[in-house]
Every structure is written in structure tokens, then in C-alpha cells.
Amino acid sequence: MSDAYYLQLTEQLRHLIDQNAAQWEGKLPAERSLAERFATTRVTLRQALSQLEGEGLIHRSNRRGWFISPARLDYDPTRDAGFNDYVRAQGRQPRTAVLSMETRPHPPAARALGLPDDQPFHHIRRRRYVDDRAVLVESLWVVPDRAPELLEIYTDQSLWGLLRGRWGHHLANRSIRMVSEALAPIDAEELFVAPGTAGLNIRRAILDDQQRPIEFDEEHWLHDSLCICVELSGQT
Amino acid sequence: MSDAYYLQLTEQLRHLIDQNAAQWEGKLPAERSLAERFATTRVTLRQALSQLEGEGLIHRSNRRGWFISPARLDYDPTRDAGFNDYVRAQGRQPRTAVLSMETRPHPPAARALGLPDDQPFHHIRRRRYVDDRAVLVESLWVVPDRAPELLEIYTDQSLWGLLRGRWGHHLANRSIRMVSEALAPIDAEELFVAPGTAGLNIRRAILDDQQRPIEFDEEHWLHDSLCICVELSGQT
DNA sequence: CTGGCTAGTTGGTATAGACCAGAAGTTTGC
């Protein structure tokens, strides 16, 4: 038994959520009504809710309230199954919205690919959903030489499928970095969450089988919506 | 420019920290003095500090104050270099403290390894440091048949080195899962941080080259102390 | 010089209340 009241509250809320999940249809009652039910302040109540948010049990949708988080999506960044494929493989419904497309330089991408800072890229920014919940925003920077008319023909299909099918690229070498982050205001807004919400930042630099740079991409995931799973075999 | 004051505060603090990092020797001034300096309340000040904590720029040591976080440790969970090796390879100083050793069943480990729930394990719990900052606690569950007298001979060397050198095991197949978490009170206490601090949970199930279960381990990292880096080559 | 005690400082927790802007629901007007 913990001493701090908000930690007791956390446990009580956890049980309350377990029992009423179905009845509430995924949405928790208003903070004010929960605070009243537990005879405490909204401040303390929110502290307890934030605990559960950190655990990934619940989340907030911007100014709309607290919601019970669906199961995490299994995600293996070392395989290159497309988003749509692995989401569907887990019985979930994927969706993608393209937010912007343009061609311009992006020094961080250039550096990650070993190109000069003023190297222009085809830039695609998109938001991805699982079962109608926005779970990540992603920016792709593709070297124009590798996919010249990309922005004319791209709608929302698999980018890797395009690169392989249309331009015959083999995405052979990948450098992947993952760090936890607090979502920047702009990313948070595009995911309909409060700024500072916990997220996971995944960056990939991709070269082909001749070490030529193909693309760089950066994903911002809601921290509670994925589980990184890797299966390995055959080393020492 | 953001509207919310605590977001402006966050930026001001960020700059303040940048400029005074050396002078403060890693430790921020007291919350009350910072609140006074910015003519605001401790509550709002803490909200801004929490933002920076989420970004991994600063962290708290339980009741001792706010500290500037050192650079993240690069960590490749797909390679099996020992903790000591890869910490030193990055010019940092590793340290390990053994917290407990015992032999008992642990159903989650059993399930991950495909063994019956009542299967006993040699259990080692240890805390790991980088440059004298505790960055993770780890629990290891080793199948006793694979390393019978483990608990008698183990001090704080590399476990994988032992398994390979003394018992000749080849750690061939690994199943790795990583999820963000909020540190449970017990883990938080062992890392000297407040309960609910953001963490990263890494679980590994390890089999040998004949698919025999060897060990299961679970690590709880402080979220701001690692960067997961994976380099891959040679697939499509 | 050492070890234990003490007083002050600091972060952790909690209360009570307030205002705002965005979301949702309802009514109104065409």
C-alpha cells in the first residue's frame, strides 16, 4: 500500500476502468465528476490519470476527454513490411492521410544520408491511423534522383512498394535510431493531443545495395500505441 | 510563439540551462528560486520542468533536485556486447550493483520461454550505472539446468560471458520486446526517482542454437538515458 | 577528528478556486 493518495487513486481508477470499460465505450467520465466521486481535487485526480497515461492504459484526445487506450501495435522496425500490411496482419484497420508534399532541402536528412546540406528532397508528410485513432505522423525525405516524379504519382500507397516496383530500388542498408521524446507542439497538434505528450521518435536512413542513399524518414509515435518486437536468430 | 505560459517558460528554461550548465555543475537551482526568478508559481514552473524532463534534457533525483541529463547511451539490443563493453566503448564508466539473488518460479519468464508456470529459475536482480548515475534495473531469470551453480559463482561480471565461457551456451535466438512504461514504485525506488517516471521496458527471451530455453530478462531503463540504435544490411 | 543531533532547505503532495478556449449538444431561423 503506497502512502501518496494519488497513487491509491491510480489503483482505484485502474480497477474502475477495468470494470466499466464496456459501459463507458472507451471514454472516461469528466474529470470534474471523477474528482467529485473520489472526493478530491481535479489537480490530484489529473495526477493519477497522468500515471495511467504514462503506463499506456489511457490517453487524452485534445480537449475531448480521457479514453481507454487500445492494445499496442506490434512493430518490427527491422523488417520492411509496409504499415498497411502489418496493421492488417494484426486484425486492425490502417489508414493514411497525406498532410503535405513538397521539394526542398532538409539538412538533418542530408546529414543522415551523407549528402550536402543543400541537397533537395522530395518531402512527404503523412499521418497514420490504426482503427481511426491517429497514432503517428511521419516525414519522408526521398532523394529526387532515385524517384524523380514521386510527388506527381504518390497518393497514399506503400512508399517502399513504389520504390521497389517502379524504380527497382533495393532497400538494403538501414540505420535505425529510436528515442523517447515529448511531442513538439506541431506534432502534437497533428495527432490531436496535448503538447508534451510522451512519444517515440524513430529515424531511419536507408541506402540501396550499392550504398547509394535512397531516403530518410522520421516517425513520431504516440508512446502508448506501439510495442517494438524483434525476432533474431543465428548469431553467437 | 506558443500561447501557454508554461511553454514559453519551457523555452526560457531551455536557454537558461544551455547557458549555465557549466556554472551549475549539472544541478538546477531550487524550484522556489526558479519560480521566483520567472515570477510564477512552483506548480507552473514544475509543469515547464516536466516538459524538459519528457524531452530527456533534465531529470530528477528523488527529493534531491533537478539535474541536467547526460548524453544518451547508444544501445543495440540486437547485438550481444555486454553492458560493460558498450558503455566503455562510448567513453563512459559502467558499474553494476547486485540487488538480490535467489531461486524461485516466475510465471512470466516461464511463459516467455515456453516452460511450465512452476518452473524455478535462478533470479538475479541488479542495478546498472553509467558514470555513477543509475540508469536501469534488470531482472534475469536463468534456467537452472543450463547454469546450475550460477548463484554461487556470480558476482557482477558479464552474465553472457559466463554462460558462453563456463557452460558453452550459444545464445542463438532472441525474442525482444520494447515498450514505454511508467516506472512502478518499486523500480522507481531502486533507481532513486519518483514513482511514475517515464521508462523503457525491454524484455528478452533467449534460446540456444537448439531452441532450448536459456534465460529471460527484463530491463527497466530511465527513458532519457538511452538511444536504441540498430544497423542492418543485406535484405530487400 | 568523528559521529550523532539539529535546524533549515527542498521536492513531493494536496487543497481551493478561477478563467479560457475548444468541443459537443441544443436551439433557432431560414
Next chain:
DNA sequence: GCAAACTTCTGGTCTATACCAACTAGCCAG
């Protein structure tokens, strides 16, 4: 029947204050 306008609700932010427990540093006694 539908769209626009309005009201209500709700989460997001902020102030001001208070108490406690743990940590720190300094004092004191041995």
C-alpha cells in the same frame, strides 16, 4: 430539413498556499 447561432460542458492552464518527509549542511559533543 438543414445550416447557423448559441449555450453548456470539459479539459487546459494558472494562482496562491500549505504541510510533510527526505535530504543537506552545520553544529555540537565525545
